[in-house]
Amino acid sequence: MSEIVFLIKFGERQFMERFANGHLYFSNALKFREIENNLMIKGQGDKLEGASKIYVTDFKATSHESNGNVISGKNINLYANYAPANKLAVFCIMCCYGNDCIRIDENIVRIKLRDDVIKDHFPKADVGAVVLNPQRFITNVEGFFNGE
16 A cells, blocks of 8 residues: 555535634544445445444354344345444544545646545535645644643
């Protein structure tokens, strides 16, 4: 994997202006799972936030209460949600690596993302906020939470 060149956050201009002024919006893992599972908005939601996807070739779940077979299946994906992660604070931002962009010159980089993918994942987005120094951004956010 190549180095992260920049971070980008898609959204509505009013919220991206707040982001540019240092205001970060966090939600929780449960909310992001609900967005993808219930509203079917992939990108804004993430059904694997605080969860795992496990591919199983053959399984049987039983109930300890009834000692009976509850469900069984073959060659399916199971999703395990971790209750302690439900209220975990989550900040969503996209990493763009060297192979995600084309460098036009020293100061201009073109992102290789299809417009329809952005619109499908972020239907209300009318702008993208770009973080040009990802490491400094991450360090600043960590510093804030560490009281620095």
